[in-house]
Amino acid sequence: MSRVVVMMSTYNGERFLREQIDSIRAQRDVDVTLVIRDDVSHDSTPEIIAEAAQGRDDIVTKPSMERMGPGKSFISMLYQCFDDYGDTADYYAFADQDDVWLPDKLAVAVSALRTLPAGRPGLYCSNQIVYKDGRRCGMRFSEPPNMTLAGHITRNLPSGCTYLLNRELVRAVCEADHADDRIIERRIHDSWMMLVALSIGSVIYDHDSYILYRIHDHNTVGIEKDPWAKVMKVKYRNLTDREFAHYRRRTAAQLLKSFPDISGRNREILEEVAYYTENHELKQRLLKDNEVMAGIGSPLKVILNIV
Numbered sequence: 001m002s003r004v005v006v007m008m009s010t011y012n013g014e015r016f017l018r019e020q021i022d023s024i025r026a027q028r029d030v031d032v033t034l035v036i037r038d039d040v041s042h043d044s045t046p047e048i049i050a051e052a053a054q055g056r057d058d059i060v061t062k063p064s065m066e067r068m069g070p071g072k073s074f075i076s077m078l079y080q081c082f083d084d085y086g087d088t089a090d091y092y093a094f095a096d097q098d099d100v101w102l103p104d105k106l107a108v109a110v111s112a113l114r115t116l117p118a119g120r121p122g123l124y125c126s127n128q129i130v131y132k133d134g135r136r137c138g139m140r141f142s143e144p145p146n147m148t149l150a151g152h153i154t155r156n157l158p159s160g161c162t163y164l165l166n167r168e169l170v171r172a173v174c175e176a177d178h179a180d181d182r183i184i185e186r187r188i189h190d191s192w193m194m195l196v197a198l199s200i201g202s203v204i205y206d207h208d209s210y211i212l213y214r215i216h217d218h219n220t221v222g223i224e225k226d227p228w229a230k231v232m233k234v235k236y237r238n239l240t241d242r243e244f245a246h247y248r249r250r251t252a253a254q255l256l257k258s259f260p261d262i263s264g265r266n267r268e269i270l271e272e273v274a275y276y277t278e279n280h281e282l283k284q285r286l287l288k289d290n291e292v293m294a295g296i297g298s299p300l301k302v303i304l305n306i307v
Contacts, residue, residue: 002090002110003031004164005081009073011039013097014048016214021052021059023100029107033089035081037062039073045097072181074160074189082174092170094160094190098214100131105210109164112204121169121201123193125158131212139209147205149198149266152191153273154248154295154307160190162211169193169201176258183254186247195251199266200259248307249274277305 006024010017024034036049036059053059062080064073074094081092091110095101109124116122128140145157179192187195197203252274256262262270272286286292287302301307 001029001031003088004091004093004106005085005089006032006034006093006095007077007081008036008095008097009039009070010045010097012041012043012045014044016098017045017048020097020099024095026103027106028103030110033058035060037064037073037077040064040067071184071188075184079174082170090167092165094163096161099161100212102210108210113164113166116202119168121172122166123169123197124164124204126162126206127209128162128211128213129209130215132215144205144207147203149269150291152194152198153252153269156191169197179254183251187251195255199255199262
């Protein structure tokens with residue numbers, strides 16, 4: 001069986017954590033190692049993790065002394081896990097603390113990624129079954145999302161909790177120049193992994209779903225709309241804090257720096273977004289690039305250099 005390292009970052013997850021751990025341990029036809037890093041919870045989450053890991057060698061806990069937030073916590077786990085399991089793990093997955101995985105979630109993803117040519121970096125992702133108040137509430141996506149680099153450079157679509165990453169993709173990310181912390185803070189780990197896969201490898205999207213994606217009052221990140229006050233706070237920082245703003249442009253530049261062999265249409269897209277503020281020709285090219293502009297929305301954002 002394929003060996004899958006599942007990485008879970010927890011934070012005050014006592015309410016649903018046991019059910020999620022059980023669903024990961026119940027995965028069929030794969031050999032799972034669950035690695036958990038708690039992001040300095042102040043509820044009973046650490047005790048639940050210690051209880052689950054006691055006497056087991058398939059649950060590994062990582063010590064944590066600082067609160068990182070979800071993006072940095074997950075990406076640091078990825079780097080650590082590749083160091084620990086790079087020669088023995090076939091695939092890697094991210095797990096939220098509050099979902100429920102159906103028994104074939106990982107096996108289906110493994111089968112899909114096995115169809116890629118040998119040595120090809122690959123990422124599998126899927127739709128999500130929205131799960132609220134103990135019942136299924138339909139699918140997140142009614143139609144398949146735009147799974148191109150142009151469709152993702154300015155947006156985040158499928159969620160990281162649905163991802164399976166093959167060893168080749170993880171190796172490429174871990175051995176390249178690491179993404180700047182500000183990018184991971186804004187785009188989060190899953191967006192970065194998706195953009196790398198779209199730039200240098202292959203992405204397989206499954207319109208079916210094998211995960212109950214739980215919606216509740218304390219989701220750290222998710223598909224529910226952010227409160228108005230939080231949205232306005234982000235917009236204000238975009239206008240006043242140069243280190244915080246322009247994260248899409250920064251992301252595109254980081255991809256070109258980390259993976260200098262990106263070529264063709266992907267390189268064209270990244271150069272347009274990364275350098276449009278410095279080059280009038282690239283700005284004009286971006287404004288005429290209907291694929292990318294569909295995600296940006298208003299041309300005014302490009303004219304005012306606020307992408």
